[in-house]
Amino acid sequence: MLYDRFIVALDPPRGAGVGWALRVASALCGFAWGFKLGLPFLAGFGVEGFRLVRRACPGASIVADLKLADIGFSMRLTVERVGPYVDAVIAHSFVGVEGGLGELAEWARESGVRLALVYTMSHGGSAEVLAPCRGRLAEVIRRVRPWGVVAPATRPGEVEEARRLFPWARILSPGVGAQGARPGSALCAGADYEIVGRSVAHSPRPLEALLEAAREASRCHPR
Amino acid sequence: MLYDRFIVALDPPRGAGVGWALRVASALCGFAWGFKLGLPFLAGFGVEGFRLVRRACPGASIVADLKLADIGFSMRLTVERVGPYVDAVIAHSFVGVEGGLGELAEWARESGVRLALVYTMSHGGSAEVLAPCRGRLAEVIRRVRPWGVVAPATRPGEVEEARRLFPWARILSPGVGAQGARPGSALCAGADYEIVGRSVAHSPRPLEALLEAAREASRCHPR
Numbered sequence: 355m356l357y358d359r360f361i362v363a364l365d366p367p368r369g370a371g372v373g374w375a376l377r378v379a380s381a382l383c384g385f386a387w388g389f390k391l392g393l394p395f396l397a398g399f400g401v402e403g404f405r406l407v408r409r410a411c412p413g414a415s416i417v418a419d420l421k422l423a424d425i426g427f428s429m430r431l432t433v434e435r436v437g438p439y440v441d442a443v444i445a446h447s448f449v450g451v452e453g454g455l456g457e458l459a460e461w462a463r464e465s466g467v468r469l470a471l472v473y474t475m476s477h478g479g480s481a482e483v484l485a486p487c488r489g490r491l492a493e494v495i496r497r498v499r500p501w502g503v504v505a506p507a508t509r510p511g512e513v514e515e516a517r518r519l520f521p522w523a524r525i526l527s528p529g530v531g532a533q534g535a536r537p538g539s540a541l542c543a544g545a546d547y548e549i550v551g552r553s554v555a556h557s558p559r560p561l562e563a564l565l566e567a568a569r570e571a572s573r574c575h576p577r
Numbered sequence: 578m579l580y581d582r583f584i585v586a587l588d589p590p591r592g593a594g595v596g597w598a599l600r601v602a603s604a605l606c607g608f609a610w611g612f613k614l615g616l617p618f619l620a621g622f623g624v625e626g627f628r629l630v631r632r633a634c635p636g637a638s639i640v641a642d643l644k645l646a647d648i649g650f651s652m653r654l655t656v657e658r659v660g661p662y663v664d665a666v667i668a669h670s671f672v673g674v675e676g677g678l679g680e681l682a683e684w685a686r687e688s689g690v691r692l693a694l695v696y697t698m699s700h701g702g703s704a705e706v707l708a709p710c711r712g713r714l715a716e717v718i719r720r721v722r723p724w725g726v727v728a729p730a731t732r733p734g735e736v737e738e739a740r741r742l743f744p745w746a747r748i749l750s751p752g753v754g755a756q757g758a759r760p761g762s763a764l765c766a767g768a769d770y771e772i773v774g775r776s777v778a779h780s781p782r783p784l785e786a787l788l789e790a791a792r793e794a795s796r797c798h799p800r
Contacts, residue, residue, distance in 0.1 A: 365654055393616075393643065394654035400623040420616065423646040423669055425700040425756070431588055431617035446646055448671055448710075450702020477648040479673020482717060487671075487710040494705060533648070 357568035359541060361417060361526065362560075363390040363551035364407070372399040372406060379410045381560045388415030388441070390549055396420065396436075404439035415441040417526075421472070423449050426457025433461060442468035444504060444526075447494040448484070459498050470502030471495050473520075474512050476529030485512070492519050502526050507535035510543035517544030530567070538571030580791040582764055584640060584749065585783075586613040586774035587630070595622040595629060602633045604783045611638030611664070613772055619643065619659075627662035638664040640749075644695070646672050649680025656684060665691035667727060667749075670717040671707070682721050693725030694718050696743075697735050699752030708735070715742050725749050730758035733766035740767030753790070761794030 362382055364375045379389055389411070391404055399406075408416055418436050422429045422445035433443050445458055455471070462469040473491055474484045484491065495503060501524060505516035508529035516525050524547065527540030531553030540548050550567055557563035585605055587598045602612055612634070614627055622629075631639055641659050645652045645668035656666050668681055678694070685692040696714055697707045707714065718726060724747060728739035731752035739748050747770065750763030754776030763771050773790055780786035 365651060368654075368657070392651055392655075393645070393647065394651055394658070396619060397624055397655050397658035401620055421644075421646045421651075422616070423644045424616065425698065428588060428615055428617055428644075431591075432615075432620050434591070435617070435620035446669075448669075448706045449698065450700070450705030450707070452701030452705070454698075454700050454702035456702075475648065475672065475677075477673070477677050478675030479677035479679075482673030482675070483671040483710060483713045484673070486713060487706060490706045490709060494702075 355565070355568050356541065356571045357385045357564055358387045359547055359571070360386050360564060360568060361388045361390050361547050361549045362386045362554050362564065363392065363419070363549055364555055365392055365394045365551055366398050367556055372403050375399065375403065376406055376410045378555050378560050379407050379414070382564055383411035383414060385561060385564055386414060387547055388417055390417045390419045392419040393421065401435050401439070404436050408439045417441065417470070418443045420444065421446060422458065426454050429458045430461050433458070433467070437465050437467055440467060442470055442502060444470045444472065447471040447473065447491045448487070450494055451497050455494065455498050459500070468501035470504055470526055471498060471500045472504040473516050474506055474509065476506035476508045476533050480506065495520060504528065505545070507540035507545070507548055508533060510539050513540045513543035513545050536570065537567035538574045541571050542574035578788070578791050579764065579794045580608045580787055581610045582770055582794065583609050583787060583791060584611045584613050584770050584772045585609045585777050585787065586615065586642070586772055587778055588615055588617045588774055589621050590779055595626050598622065598626065599629055599633045601778050601783050602630050602637070605787055606634035606637060608784065608787055609637060610770060611640055613640045613642045615642040616644065624658050624662070627659050631662045640665045640667065640693070642667045644669060645681065649677050652681045653684050656681070656690070660688050660690055663690060665693055665725060667693045667695065670694040670696065670714045671710070673717055674720050678717065678721050682723070691724035693727055693749055694721060694723045695727040696739050697729055697732070699729035699731045699756050703729065718743060727751065728768070730763035730768070730771055731756060733762050736763045736766035736768050759793065760790035761797045764794050765797035
């Protein structure tokens with residue numbers, strides 16, 4: 355079963371408290387490879403929320419998906435706050451290296467936190483700027499050589515491309531479930547992990563939903 | 578005096594509590610046009626920090642510079658949390674309209690919060706991807722037609738370009754002070770507001786530092 359190839363995004367539904375996130379994390383603990391905590395989570399529950407999820411399931415990898423896209427100084431100030439509670443942070447490759455990702459990568463090395471960079475995204479708008487500019491994005495990713503690269507399950511061709519261009523990297527693929535990609539779409543195309551959100555985390559029975567997704571993905575034989 | 582053309586970024590120095598931000602905001606209240614609260618601020622002080630700054634200086638415009646760069650669903654979940662305490666939010670144009678900024682712009686209209694989109698940035702890395710792709714970024718900005726556009730004081734040529742391309746928009750220019758641009762660089766080039774951070778907010782005498790920057794900028798006669 356491939357449930358350990360899934361990362362579950364804990365984007366809180368409207369009105370949910372941190373207890374919601376802790377219940378979902380506990381239900382999936384020992385199954386999901388990790389949890390993705392994004393800006394909606396940070397805005398809702400603060401850095402303290404990160405600490406609580408870490409404590410609710412210490413074995414899971416915690417990915418801070420803050421979609422960092424700022425100058426190096428500001429990105430560092432941000433990640434220093436969540437660093438103690440996370441295994442990886444996601445930033446956008448389009449901010450470039452000089453005075454930007456260079457400083458963030460240095461912080462990641464010093465602090466032992468893994469860095470993942472976005473190549474392209476899962477929504478329609480990704481085709482407007484990111485996709486046509488991805489030659490330059492790939493150049494930034496090659497220079498930074500991050501632990502992970504984010505490419506969308508909704509476009510398996512871009513996952514295959516990322517797999518080929520960045521052979522050293524873990525490929526993380528969002529867009530599974532509510533955003534339209536079938537579980538396994540990205541794993542079949544060479545991704546290492548699929549990121550699933552609402553269809554598991556907002557389900558009344560998150561573990562059953564995760565196992566069902568893993569069953570569907572088991573048609574693939576990922577590396 | 579042009580002090581009311583300055584937005585002061587309240588990025589907390591290491592170890593600072595929310596009291597630091599409130600002291601700076603109070604000292605500049607009635608002078609600075611507004612305050613920019615970014616991800617370091619959110620990570621440090623939460624949504625409650627936004628509420629406290631609003632209360633410390635109700636007349637100032639509060640700009641949530643979360644550098645939003647995600648799918649529409651996630652951006653909305655985030656801004657709904659800070660919306661009650663801010664006048665404007667900043668997002669990245671490169672995420673595109675479909676399933677991205679389109680949804681955010683709709684939320685902005687419904688909630689009465691102004692939207693500002695990043696054109697190019699103030700650090701060196703902006704020249705690696707953003708600047709060469711800015712024809713596509715301009716197209717996104719024209720489609721969304723946001724209240725504001727962000728262009729860097731460190732590159733007055735890009736401010737002039739933004740002024741020409743987006744005549745309806747307020748131009749907000751970061752990069753003044755610690756990042757290298759001289760106060761007035763952007764106002765002289767057609768910007769409406771200059772964003773200054775460390776050189777004012779981390780100064781032992783923030784108001785004197787702001788007034789000094791305003792004096793230096795007074796060589797320009799902005800529109």
